[in-house]
Amino acid sequence: MTIAESFDALDPVADCRPWPRRAVDAAMWSALAESLADGARTLLGLWGDQSSVHMALLGGTSSVAIASLDCVDGGFPSVAAHHPPAARFERAIRDLFGHRPIGAPDERPWLDHGRWPDSAERAAQPYAFLPAIGEGLHQIPVGPVHAGIIEPGHFRFTANGETIVRLEARLGYVHKGVEGLMAGSPLARAAKLAGRCSGDSSVAYSYAFARAVEAALGVEIPERAIWLRALMAELERLANHLGDIGAICNDAAFALMLAHCSALREQVLRANAACFGHRLMMDAIVPGGVAVDLDARGPHILRDLVAKIRKAFPRLVELYDNTASLQDRTVAAGRLDPGLAARFGCGGFIGRASGRAFDARRILAFAPYDHLEFEVPVLTEGDVDARVWVRIREVEQSLGLIEQILVRLPAGDSSTSIGEGSGEGMAIVEGFRGDILVWLRLRDSVVERCHLRDPSWLQWPLLEAAIEGNIVADFPLCNKSFNCSYSGHDL
C-alpha cells in the first residue's frame, strides 16, 4: 500500500459530513499531491484555515474526502510543485491567511493587489507577468475595465501579428472579502452572502451553502423543498445557457441569435419572478428548505414556459447548425485539449465539451437527481462549437427535468427549523457553470469558517491554454464560450 492509498484507511478527524476529513502529515500531503499529478485523484479544492490548509479530493469516480494539514512555522508543502492546477489556490491562501506554500513554482500574490489596508508588502510590487520572448512579439494589455457589460479582470496578451502566443489573466479585482465576512456571521446573513458570490449562480450557491449547513447540523429537510431546489437550479441553468448561446453567437457578429435567445431568457426570468418572487431567485433557497413555495399557479406558468421554449428553441438550434458563416467562427476555435481538462478536473460545459464526463448531479447523485432521468452530454472536440452544443443539449435536458419535477413534486412543508448547533459540513452542487463546492464549520449556529469554491478556479487557467494560436479578434468569442465567473473566483 502506498502512502497515498493508506490515506483512505485513516480515521476521520472531525465530525465532517457527509464526506470524511482526515488529518495528514507533510509526507502524506505531498504523496496526495503526487497522486493528483499522476491522475489517481482529482483536485476539488484547496483552501486555508486559521492555522491549517485543507484539500478536497475526488478519488476514483465518486469518492470524496478532505485532507487537512497543520501549518508548521506558517508553511505547508506546495501542492502546485507537483500539480500546477493548485497554484492559484495556494497563492490565494497565502494572500488571505499568510500560510506559505513551500517549494511553490509561483510565488506571486494573486488576490492581494497591494490595495487592502492589511496588504502584504510584497503585493505592493509591480505585478510581474510571465515573459514571452521572441522576434516580433508585442503585448496588448486589456482591462480591468472592459469594452462590454462584463466583469473586471486584466488580460495580458502577447501576440505575433494577429496570433496569440501567450495569454495571462490577472484576476482579483472584484475581491470583496466574502469569506472574511462569512466568519462570525449568523446563518441568515451568511446565506445572503453565499447567494451573492456570483449573481448568475445565486441559486446554485445558496443550494450548496444550505446543503453544507444541513450536513453540518444533521438536518433533514422536507421532500418538497428538495424538489423545489432542483426546480430552481434547472431554471437557473436554463436561463444562463440560453443567454450564453445567444451571447456567443453575438460575439461572432450573429446578432439574430442573441435577439431570439435573450427573449427566451427573459421569459424564463419572468417566470422565475412570477413563481419565486425574484428574477434570479436570490435568497429563495435557505438552510432548512426554501423561503418561497410554489403556489397553485406556479406549475401552469412553468409548463407554459417549457412549451414555449420547446417550440422556439429547435428552430434556433437549426439556425445555428445551418449558418456556415457562424460555424466558420466557432468550429476549431479555442480548442481545449481533453488531457488538460481532465488534469485540471475542469467541470461544467467546458469539461464536458472536452471529454470530461463529470456532472455532480450524476456522479455524486444528490437528491432529487438520483430519482430523475437525464443525460449528461459529453463531446470531445473541445472547441467553441462543442461548448455551444453541450449547452444546447443541456437546455433540452433541463426542460425535461423541469417537466419531471413538476409531475413528481410532493405536497407538504417547504421548510423546517434547522435548530441550533455546531458541526462541519460540505456540499457539492452542479451549477450551470460547473460544480460549486462549499465547506463550512459552524459553532453554535454561527459560521466559524466557510469556503466557497467556484468552478471558475479550475477553468480560468485553461482559457489561457485554449486561446494559444488563435487570433486576438477571436478572444471575446472564446472567452464567452468559457464564461468564467470573475466574482465567484475573486470572492
Next chain:
Amino acid sequence: MRRILFESLLRRPLTEPAPALDDPELRALASEMKTRIDAFFGGSLSIRMVDAGSCNGCELEIHALNNPYYDLERFGLKFVASPRHADVLLVTGPVTCNMREALRRTFDATPSPKWVVTAGDCALKGGVFAGSPAIVGGVNEVVPVDLHIPGCPPTPTQLLKGLLALTRGPRGSSPSG
C-alpha cells in the same frame, strides 16, 4: 433563417412600452439634470458601464436592457465601449479596494459634462458587503454620484426608469467634473 426573419416581420414586436416614471424621489432627482442633458446631448446619452466589484447580478439585468422586451436604444440610450465616448457612467458594486483606481481613472477618462449613475444596493454603502476591509464601501467615496437606482439587483424596469428619468424628467443642474 428565412422563416425566422419572415415570421418576425409578421409578428407583433416583443418590445414593451416605456415604464411610467411614477417614483416621486427619482423624478425629483432626475428633474435636476434634465435641462442640462437636453442642452448638451439633445436627449440622447451614451453610457459606459463599470463593474466596481458587483456579484454580476446587476450586469445580467443591465444586459437585459438590450433584449427585445426593453430595447434601450429606442430611447436614445446606448452602451458604449470606451469612457471616452460616454456621457454617463453606470457603476455597480461596492467598489473593491482593487477596483478603486480603475474606477477613478475611468471617471477621469470620461469627458465633461458627465453624470454618474449607480445601480444596485451594494453601490450605495456596500450593501451585504458592508464592513469588509477589502471594499471601499460605496461609489460616492470615489466619484461623485448623481443618481442611484436601488435593488438587488434592480430589475430591468427599475433600471429603465432610472435611466429614462435622466432624459425625460422635468428640469436642470450641473453635471459632475
